[in-house]
Amino acid sequence: MRMMQAAMSRAEDGKQHRDLLYDHFSEKDDFWFDFMADTGDGGNSSYAVARLLAKPSIRTLKDDAQVTLPRGDLLIIGGDLAYPNPSAFTYERRLFVPFEYALQPPPSYKAEQIAVNKPFGDQLRQYDGPQCFVIPGNHDWFDGLQTFMRYICHRSWLGGWLMPQKKSYFALQLPKRWWIFGLDLALHGDIDVYQFKFFTELIMEKVQENDSVIIITHEPNWLTDWYWSDVTGKNISHLICDYLKGRCKLRMAGDLHHYMRHSHVKSDGPVHVHHLLVNGCGGAFLHPTHVFSKFSKFDGVSYECKAAYPSFEDSSRIALGNILKFRKKNWQFDFIGGIIYFILVFSMFPQCELNHILQDDTFSSQLSSFLETSNDWSSSCLCSSCCCSDSYVTS
Structure with a gap:
């Protein structure tokens, strides 16, 4: 699929990268963007996040002072749009429905219609509403990206957010010489040669020496590589270290369902990525x-954790509670499991020559026969063990 996208990335009029590079935000004076990932469970939790994103503004506290944050001009979604697998049902019910409840699409939008000519260039500059760009996660690739292409690249609206993108990866030019590179890692944890070629050419042709770049991937390989003692994303590292050369100010990812932010520790050596989120x-x-x-180093650069949710202490306590409090919080599991186990055992009675138990008239007599049979089995097993022991000693 990524190879097919690369083959189609040259427009009919000869303008290369028309479907991959978007610069309509670059002339804005004030710009905000929101980022989220792993919204695929659907239901109340996904709607709660979508509702916050849809509000014109939200208020929060910072250093005991109230801060008002406006809704982002741009929403970036970092993959895993529906669990456990991509399908028309999971995308509709667990992604599109919560977002449509949070912010309605325009009345002219019809979900069954395919978007052939999406707005581009000046058309997007004239649009003042929120827009959305999406990269796929590993769960979105389970069907070869077919559902993602049909619902994201071939539709125009996610709720009230306009979706201009036509491919699974993209580059956005933002105001003040900032850029966003949205990468598609597929199921390999790395970009392919076609993405690498597009982004390296873009860096050499358009990204200037003092520009700043935000790279967004689905998987945070700086954490997963450290945890599994592995090395992945070699093409991404090559892109960042040898082409951006310190201009990557921030890497953002999802996949792990928590919040963690690391910043580099000042040193004399080169810093390839300044912040990891x-x-x-x-x-x-x-x-x-x-x-x-204990994560502290990535690509030869030292980092320190600035924020985490849940905190390390709360995370340890929750994990311990999964072991100690599971049966208390999920007593229904024991009850239902016990019934299923009893049915399975009961179904084996005829094969174990225990039909006489079922022939009793009342439940109490059946239970009494069952207990007597169990005692007989225990006695016979004990005798058999003794006989075996005597035979062993005699021999």
Whole structure:
């Protein structure tokens, strides 16, 4: 699929990268963008996040002072749009419905119609509403990206957010010489040669020496590589270290369903990436953070954790509660499991020559026969063990 996208990235009029590079935000004076990932569980949790994103503004506290944050001009979604697998049902019910409830699309929008000519260039500059760009995650690739292409690249609206993108990866030119590179890692944890070629050419032709770049991937390989003692994303590292050369100010990812932010520790050596951020709190279940508490180095650069949700202490306590409090919080599981186990055992009675138990008239007599049979089995097993022991001693 990525190869097919690369083959189609040259427009009919000969303008290369028309479907991959978007610069309509670059002339704005004031610009905000939101980022979320892993919204695929659907239901109340996904709607709660979508509702916050849809509000014209939200108020929060910072250093005991109230801060008002406006809705982003741009929403970036970092993959895993529906669990457990991509399908028309999961995308509709677990992604599009919560977002449409949070912010309605225009009346002219018809979900069954394919978007052939999406707005581009001046058309997007004249549009003042929120827009959305999406990269796929590993769950979105389980069907070869077919559902993602049909619902994201061939539709125009996610709720009230306009979706101009036509491919699974893209580059956005922002105001003040900032850029966003949205990468598609597929199921390999890395970009392919066609993406590498597009982004390297873009860097050499348009990204200037003092520009700043935000790279967004689905998987935070700086954490997963450290945890599994592995090395992945070699093409991404090559792109960042040898082409951007310190201009990558921030890497953002999802996949892990928590929030963690690391910043580099000042040193005399080169800094390839200044900040690392994971935000997989789009509505899916929670992942622990304490297992990454000792992470401190990536690509030869030292980092320190600036924020984590849940905190390392809370994460450890929640993980311990999964062991100690599971049966208390999920007593229904024991009850239902016990019934299923009893039915399975009961169904084996005829094969174990226990039909006489079922022939009794009342439940109490059946239970009494069952207990007597169990005692007989225990006695026979004990005798058999003794006989075997005597035979062993005699021999």
